[in-house]
Amino acid sequence: MQSKHIVVHGRVQGVFFRASAEDAAGRLGVGGWVRNREDGTVEMVVEGEDEAVEQMVAWAREGSPQAWVSGVDVTDTEPQGHRTFEQT
Numbered sequence: 001m002q003s004k005h006i007v008v009h010g011r012v013q014g015v016f017f018r019a020s021a022e023d024a025a026g027r028l029g030v031g032g033w034v035r036n037r038e039d040g041t042v043e044m045v046v047e048g049e050d051e052a053v054e055q056m057v058a059w060a061r062e063g064s065p066q067a068w069v070s071g072v073d074v075t076d077t078e079p080q081g082h083r084t085f086e087q088t
Contacts, residue, residue: 003032003047003079006060010070012042018087020064028052028059031082047082 008017013036021034021044030048037043046056063069 001048001079002050002053003045003077003082004053004057005075005077006044006046006057007037007073008042008044008060008063008069009040009072010063011068012063013040015064015066017042017064017067020067021060022085022087024059025056025085028055030056030085032085033082033088034085035088045077045080045082046085047079 018034018036025032025046028048030046030052032045032047034042034044044060046053057074061069061072
C-alpha cells in the first residue's frame with residue numbers, strides 16, 4: 001500500500017479533469033480525493049496497491065481528453081486509509 005500527493009499543472013480546470021480522475025480511480029480501485037486549487041492546478045491524493053497508484057500517476061500525466069498537462073509534481077505521503085475516491 002502506498003500513497004502519493006499529486007499536483008497537476010497546465011490547462012486542467014474546466015476540462016472535466018476531476019470527473020475523469022474519479023472515473024480512472026474507480027477503474028484502478030484506488031482511494032483518495034481530487035480538487036481544484038486557486039492557482040489553477042489540480043491536487044490529488046491517491047492511495048492503494050503500488051501498481052494501481054503508479055497507474056494513477058501515469059494517468060495524471062495525460063489527464064482528461066480536453067486537458068493539457070504541462071507538469072506533474074508527485075510526492076510520497078503516509079496513507080490515511082482512504083477507501084473511496086471523491087471530488088472535494
